[in-house]
Amino acid sequence: MHTVETVQVQTPGGHYPIHIAPGRLATLAQAIPADATSIALITNPVVHALMGDEVTQVLAQTGKRIVPVILPDGEAHKTWETLNQIFDAMLGAQLDRRTVIVALGGGVIGDMAGFAAAVYMRGVRFVQVPTTLLSQVDSSVGGKTAVNHPLGKNMIGAFYQPIAVEIDTDVLKTLPDREMSAGLAEVIKYGLILDAPFFEWCEKNAVGLREREPELLAIAIRRSCEFKAWVVSQDERESGLREILNLGHTFGHAIEAGSGYGALLHGEAVGTGLIMAADLSAELLGFPSADVERVRKLVEAIGCPTVGPRLGGVDQWMSLMRGDKKTRAGEITFVLMPKIGEAIRRGAPAELVERVILRNTV
Amino acid sequence: MHTVETVQVQTPGGHYPIHIAPGRLATLAQAIPADATSIALITNPVVHALMGDEVTQVLAQTGKRIVPVILPDGEAHKTWETLNQIFDAMLGAQLDRRTVIVALGGGVIGDMAGFAAAVYMRGVRFVQVPTTLLSQVDSSVGGKTAVNHPLGKNMIGAFYQPIAVEIDTDVLKTLPDREMSAGLAEVIKYGLILDAPFFEWCEKNAVGLREREPELLAIAIRRSCEFKAWVVSQDERESGLREILNLGHTFGHAIEAGSGYGALLHGEAVGTGLIMAADLSAELLGFPSADVERVRKLVEAIGCPTVGPRLGGVDQWMSLMRGDKKTRAGEITFVLMPKIGEAIRRGAPAELVERVILRNTV
The missing domain is CATH 1.20.1090.10 (Dehydroquinate synthase-like - alpha domain)
Structure with missing residues (x-):
């Protein structure tokens, strides 16, 4: 086992840990609360190809239903329309208020999955799993979520805290x-x-x-x-x-x-x-x-x-x-x-x- | 002057007064904080025809810029798409984070304007001015905001409290x-x-x-x-x-x-x-x-x-x-x-x- 570094975040909107360790993805099931009914795994095609199977297998240890939601890659897709794709998929799968959203990807995925968590049925829990250095050091911490608007970046969003941030430094090996x-x-x-x-x-x-x-x-x-x-x-x-x-x-x-x-x-x-x-x-x-x-x-x-x-x-x-x-x-x-x-x-x-x-x- | 009934609402998300009185619309300017930069007046064509001019004149007493946003009437329009019309109008008018949204209408207007307030630039202040009996006794109190989705009612929304609820019982005279x-x-x-x-x-x-x-x-x-x-x-x-x-x-x-x-x-x-x-x-x-x-x-x-x-x-x-x-x-x-x-x-x-x-x- 590697040493796990833990940073505690305390805000009026919630207290939660950031865990940092090589190989941390392997322990992801521990971040899912026992009373969750299901997991919406939100990611993009690139990240899904690199680690989607591994993460799905780890999350399957919880015994909970896993619904993957794969969004188009890139900042250009951080839009109102893509956000609605998340709701279509989650409501289509009849996911309820005790669903936990897992955001697996960079800042774009984290911002959109976090905002979706903030407003799906007026708020469900979510776990940030940032897979880029930028999202590990910045966007996954602090609860700022948003989508862009044609008239400006991050114009529509919410302050909404995750229940945990899980950082696996090994994923940076494949980062461009x-x-x-x-x-x-x-x-x-x-x-x-x-x-x-x-x-x-x-x-x-x-x-x-x-x-x-x-x-x-x-x-x-x-x-x-x-x-x-x-x-x-x-x-x-x-x-x-x-x-x-x-x-x-x-x-x-x-x-x-x-x-x-x-x-x-x-x-x-x-x-x-x-x-x-x-x-x-x-x-x-x-x-x-x-x-x-x-x-x-x-x-x-x-x-x-x-x-x-x-x-x-x-x-x-x-x-x-x-x-x-x-x-x-x-x-x-x-x-x-x-x-x-x-x-x-x-x-x-x-x-x-x-x-x-x-x-x-x- | 009529007696103003006041009910105080206390939640973790905010404390605010509900004021109830005949003729209350005439004092609406008092509900706008001094540090607001501008007012987005969100209503529908029916309410706008009945009391839009009066409310605009009252709000003009604040000296602040007033941007009207008139949405199509009815539950069928309480949608993701209509919500986006609010953002288009507010961003188009370059309204900033210190804007106050005034929701003038029934439950549909209150739910949409409240949700818009919850997520516009990650949250701006709003005042509920319910104009139907239903919204006066129910939806304007408690901070539940939302829009409908084809797969269910109120599926996308937020818990977000107004800074005040202003109830004018006189407006019920014209209610169907x-x-x-x-x-x-x-x-x-x-x-x-x-x-x-x-x-x-x-x-x-x-x-x-x-x-x-x-x-x-x-x-x-x-x-x-x-x-x-x-x-x-x-x-x-x-x-x-x-x-x-x-x-x-x-x-x-x-x-x-x-x-x-x-x-x-x-x-x-x-x-x-x-x-x-x-x-x-x-x-x-x-x-x-x-x-x-x-x-x-x-x-x-x-x-x-x-x-x-x-x-x-x-x-x-x-x-x-x-x-x-x-x-x-x-x-x-x-x-x-x-x-x-x-x-x-x-x-x-x-x-x-x-x-x-x-x-x-x-």
């Missing part, structure tokens, strides 16, 4: 390189907003992390979950503190939306967004320009793009960022850094923002 | 007779499950209630809100006690679904369902058969149908009732009465249920 890079962007984000020594640790270990050295990954995932769990326990519903987790995301959302959802991975866009947030922090808050370069170098070292697309120019950029739901009545609020390891929210003059856009896009 | 009867069915339901003296009061005052005598309506609405507020404060998420509020609803749902949503009003179907629940209680729990006749007589006196449709026979009935989301893995749980004023949940042998169906349908 781009997805590793995208996940590492969120890892270094935690260093930038909360912990300068962790940022330095990431700088030192960037190569080993990209090469998936198991000990380094275990540390990175566990630390990331601890950071995120701490933040959401302070502020489940994103009324203040939690918004610092969106460092790089206002720029990142514009890159994703402007490129068409699915062209870039979320984490890749955030990687570029971190550089732009550092650059804007230098313009506005005196963040050292040498540290902007450190951010740029680390984003490059983990394999994310260091420049964004120019799109239709600054006007389109501003309008895409204004569509972000963190804005209040038109004003754009950014998460910015006075220095590495510290983040605040702040509005910024349009001319500074435009300068940053022009400097970091081609 | 059938809707008065449907609302009174839920009023007498409270007597049946919780308070025999209140049931007797309803028997004595059935004619006056149908004729909308203001003092009687004020008593009936206030008492009903108190009953419901007490029950949901004990059990917000319907894990036990709250299910007694579903007396008559398992039969009623089958009548509604079998007749096609919209052919009968919800409360009319519940009226017939109350008789069937009393009849099944007599079969199973020794509920006095003389009291079954009292229930039948009162349902008739308030103007609801006393027999249901036979539909495709008992098999279709059983299958429609089994689709109800309160069932657990196939077994049907009913709310039944040992006597008037007391309700419990209980499974029932299929042959007894079938006898009750045959006896009360044509």
Whole structure:
């Protein structure tokens, strides 16, 4: 047996454990409560081909009925329509309120399966089984669920906590390189907003992390979950503190939306967004320009793009960022850094923002 | 000024007041928090024609931007697709997270606007302004929101509490007779499950209630809100006690679904369902058969149908009732009465249920 790392998440919406270990999938049946009537296993074709049989066999140990729901892959399918496919399948199988949803996949599957759990018969229990680095360190923790709308990302959703998050680090062995890079962007984000020594640790270990050295990954995932769990326990519903987790995301959302959802991975866009947030922090808050370069170098070292697309120019950029739901009545609020390891929210003059856009896009 | 009756609702999901008074619409601006950025006024064409201008003028006193969203009328439109119309309109108008939704209408508008509030940008505040007797005494209190699915009623939704419920008894003056009867069915339901003296009061005052005598309506609405507020404060998420509020609803749902949503009003179907629940209680729990006749007589006196449709026979009935989301893995749980004023949940042998169906349908 491997050591199982456990991070406890406490929010007003629920208390639950995050378990992290190699081979963790083999113990998944333990996460299903005894009084569950059935299991809806929500996944996508790629993940299903890689581990669907193994997970189904493990869950069969519970003796409960298992209904697989296989959704189309990718952010472009994180829609209202795909969500309805889940309800069609679950209601067609007559699954009741004591069903447990198991979300097996990356952030897209987790967001949709979690939202489905939040609203199916006004709420059923669900277990997050994130299979990408990004979802392991970010989206599976904290209870944010949603689908996209043609007018914006994650516009329709709920704060809804899982009953457990089960992270198997072995599944990263088959993860495509781009997805590793995208996940590492969120890892270094935690260093930038909360912990300068962790940022330095990431700088030192960037190569080993990209090469998936198991000990380094275990540390990175566990630390990331601890950071995120701490933040959401302070502020489940994103009324203040939690918004610092969106460092790089206002720029990142514009890159994703402007490129068409699915062209870039979320984490890749955030990687570029971190550089732009550092650059804007230098313009506005005196963040050292040498540290902007450190951010740029680390984003490059983990394999994310260091420049964004120019799109239709600054006007389109501003309008895409204004569509972000963190804005209040038109004003754009950014998460910015006075220095590495510290983040605040702040509005910024349009001319500074435009300068940053022009400097970091081609 | 009229006296304003106030009922306080306390649930883990939120505390809020229900205000009841003639002319209450005129004070609606007070229900909008000062920090709201804008107001989405969700209603239907019938209600909009009757009171849309008045409400808009009152809300304009807040100085906030008002975006009207007018949805098609009726239970048949309480769908996933109509819900999406709300999001299209709100996102199209760039309404942010500090928007307050005002639900102006009956139960259908309240359920959809409330669910939209629960999931728009992961949750915005909303105010219930129920304009039918049914919604005033039932659906506007307790935070149950939902839309229908082709495979069942209220299958997709959330428990989400409003910040206030504002009840203007004057709006009942223009309510169609059938809707008065449907609302009174839920009023007498409270007597049946919780308070025999209140049931007797309803028997004595059935004619006056149908004729909308203001003092009687004020008593009936206030008492009903108190009953419901007490029950949901004990059990917000319907894990036990709250299910007694579903007396008559398992039969009623089958009548509604079998007749096609919209052919009968919800409360009319519940009226017939109350008789069937009393009849099944007599079969199973020794509920006095003389009291079954009292229930039948009162349902008739308030103007609801006393027999249901036979539909495709008992098999279709059983299958429609089994689709109800309160069932657990196939077994049907009913709310039944040992006597008037007391309700419990209980499974029932299929042959007894079938006898009750045959006896009360044509």
